[in-house]
Amino acid sequence: MKSKILITGGAGYIGSILTAYLLDHNYDVVVLDDLSTGNEQVVDKRARFIKASVLDKASLLTALSGITTVIACAAKSLVQESLLEPELYHRENTEGMQVLLNAMKSAQVNQIIFSSTAAVYGDSKIQPIREGAPTNPVNPYGQSKLAAEEYISDFCRRGFAGITFRYFNVAGSYKNNMGDLLVENHKDETHLIPRIMKKISQNTLNCDIEIYGDKWQTKDGSCVRDYLHVLDLAHAHLLALESFKRGENQVINLGSGAGYSVLEVVDEIQKVVGHPLNKIFGPARPGDPASLCASIDKAKQVLGWQPVASLTEIVTSSWQGVKRLG
Secondary structure, three states: OOOEEEEEOOOOHHHHHHHHHHHHOOOEEEEEEOOOOOOHHHOOOOOEEEEOOOOOHHHHHHHOOOOOEEEEOOOOOOHHHHHHOHHHHHHHHHHHHHHHHHHHHHHOOOEEEEEEEHHHHOOOOOOOEOOOOOOOOOOHHHHHHHHHHHHHHHHHOOOOEEEEEEEOEEEOOEEOOOOOEEOOOOOOOOOHHHHHHHHHHHOOOOOEEEEEOOOOOOOOOOOEEEEEEHHHHHHHHHHHOOOOOOOOEEEEEEOOOOEEEHHHHHHHHHHHHOOOOEEEEEOOOOOOOOEEOEOOHHHHHHHOOOOOOOHHHHHHHHHHHHHHHO
């Protein structure tokens, strides 16, 4: 068995897949999650599970016993909810990071991988977005994540080692070594691919798909986004465990480096699912950027990482997950 990892938020979609993936690669894993949005049933049975909040320092200290690295996935992550409850997002995402870092300091654990978001960039006018681009989050969710990044950087200046991954759009499923299929299953689904998949599974006879805007300055008039398979994301975390630099918070984008329009994604879903979709064009949503695409040069250089899954593979993997959920 390799070193021991603590994953906060390990009962969520990405956290549960990271848990299973690292266990499959012979790491020992402890999961801490308050189950406010996660599901204990998806936590790999080989991991030790602790039900607790990242705001609970005493539970964190228990969880940190023997740990070498923390992977911090615990967060509130719904943009619309953050607009309605900004205080909740500040408490859970920003103050929660403060508590976690202080607990790590007390426990003498000085390595952290942080799940951040492309939302910290806001409406970037330069594409693809590099890590040095200005950060200007336009909602409390992005603001809370950026503030957490800054706390990590401050701790790194005092001897910690951090890697902050700014995720773009993540989708897909993962089957662990025991044959369990781990999938995306949010109660309030906001991401394009799983949202459409869920709609198809619930109504195969008449499936209307709303598309926000058709006059964007893009190749087909619909928004362009960057999509990454969750397995490629998990592999980046595996590589990150061997890529820390003491005294530095290395900020790294995780995306595919290629953008796909909403219409291209919808067409790909139709091909994979074998079911026609009714495209309903609505007005553009305020604050939506025309294009969000990651530069992944730094991930290639620092980690030696290269995403391999195509859009077809991402969509197919997501559909397999939705079918399992029924």
